[in-house]
Amino acid sequence: MTDSAPLDVDLALLGGGGAASLLLAALDRHGVRDLRIAVVDPVRRRGQDRTWAFWGHPDVDLDPLLSASWQQVEVATETRRRVLDLTPLRYAMLRSGPVYDRAAEAERRLDVTRIVAPADTLTDDGTRVVVRVGDGQTVRAGWVLDSRPRPPARAGRTTWLQHFRGWWLEADRPTFDAARAVLMDFRTPQPPRGVSFGYVLPVSDRYALVEYTEFSPVLLSDAGYDAALAGYRNLLGLDPARLRVREVENGVIPMTDAPFPPRPSPRVVRLGTAGGATRPSTGFTFSAMYRQADQVARALAAGRAPVPAAAYPRRHRWMDAVALRALDRGGVGGPEFFDRLFDRNPAERVLRFLDGVTTPAEEVAIMNSTRLLPMIAATAGDAAHRVRDRLRPSRPAPAIPAAVARATPEDTVRDRSG
Structure with missing residues (x-):
């Protein structure tokens, strides 16, 4: 390909870390064979450069890749050490080497074109997206799936x-x-x-x-x-x-309640942290990232637009904002907050809540296990802050710290993700 000959593809993946690797594997798993695909990423991913930990049910897709898994976990405070039985879930460790190997094999079967360069600019006219690449190349794509680190749309309340x-x-x-x-x-x-x-x-x-x-x-x-x-x-x-x-x-x-728009333009979809996969109150990301990849692959296999569902229900994002505010303002202490969650709920319920898959009735039980007055104060403060946000222009998001820009959940050495 030369500067005068743009590469035309159906799907362009920007970034090549965890989110893109999981997506490539999902496309292969769901038999997506008739799309022209390009990956644009300046880094060749290989080896054990990161570790993900997550919980869930035993899974025929991921289990062969695991380094370890545990049916029991321990939560300790100054006053006690509690052993939790996670049945029917399990806590699992997944290192990056097997994930990259699987993605590389998927690339070969999908006949993916890889461009080892950064994507500079995107121009979306609603029909196709033009991607200008750092080495002077141009990619024209029907859809762009972007997992590169991005700042939020505006500053968060916390x-x-x-x-x-x-x-x-x-x-x-x-x-x-x-x-x-x-x-x-x-x-x-x-x-x-x-x-x-x-x-x-x-x-x-x-x-x-x-x-x-x-x-x-x-x-x-x-x-x-x-x-x-x-x-x-x-x-x-x-x-x-x-x-x-x-x-x-x-x-x-x-860890912020700032918004990460998952679809900044008609044919650009963001994945991973950039697409809202990081749980604001805990930083957990992996399971939502895996769900996004599976949903996108299923949609493409069925001929639909590659747009995943919201990573977490809106009510969960609200609860996260309140919890972050309560922790930040000192209304509750972190050890006490998590200790009460595990003390007053089955471990499986707490873990599914942190994963964003509980029912409203279960969430009421979760909320009832926290200290009432500090959470009421945090709820009131959050509501007042939201009103102020509507009455004044949006504040720009703060610059991403250099360490965050270098190591976000899809591009970090380890993501302690749910």
Whole structure:
């Protein structure tokens, strides 16, 4: 292809991380063979450069790719350690290598054209989209599916970040309980404004991902992450002399009630975080990203427009905005908030709620398990803020922190996703 000869395709995928890889696999799985497809991405994805963790029912599609899964998880606070049976769900770990391998095989079967360059500009006339590529090429597509990191349409009422560092630790003797993952361990020192916790995802009794995570408005320094992670390792009673750090993972995920428009123009559809797949109150993304890929592939296989359903119901986005506000304003403490959820509801209900698939009746039970007065105050404050937003021009979204721009859930080393 030359500058004077645009590439005409039916479908152009912009970005090549998790969202695009899952979509390619879904197109192959659903037998989409009659479309001309191009992937425009400056990075060749390969190897174990990230890890996703999520929960769900055992699945014939994903289970062969998993590194580990657990029927039991632990949630710990300063006063107690609770073991949760997730039946009929399971918590699972998926590393990127098998996902990329499957996507690469799908590319070959689908006869995809890959352009290793960034997409610069999009022009959508309602019939086709013209994509100007960084190396001077032009792609004309019937539809564009865009999973590149994007700022929200306007500033949110609350904006936090989920940021983390993890060590893949190899022990010289049996050390970890391979049958149980630590989902949230709130015994870590809590930041002045925010929530912190550690967790442990064991692949075997000698190998595990041990990670420190914060939900807060600001990032730590490198030294700060290392100190927090070393402190959590010591809290677990792990002897550093008997451990070897095999890999290090870092990531930053936006947690905000700001809107991410999933369809900015008639023939451009956004996926992943850019398309609203990140759950604002937790940063969970994977399951919604997987659903989006499956819905798009099913639509294309049936000859329909490749537009997925909203990642989460509108009522869930409202509840997330209220919860974020309550946490941000100090109305509720993070450890107490999550402890009450798991204490007063079946674990399976809480996990399905965080995944966005509960019924209204179940959500009433979830809300009733939180502290009433702080949540009423947060609800009132959120409603007042929404009224103010309608009465004044939209505020521009703040610039994406460099770390977020480099590591969003579809392009991060690890996405702790639901």
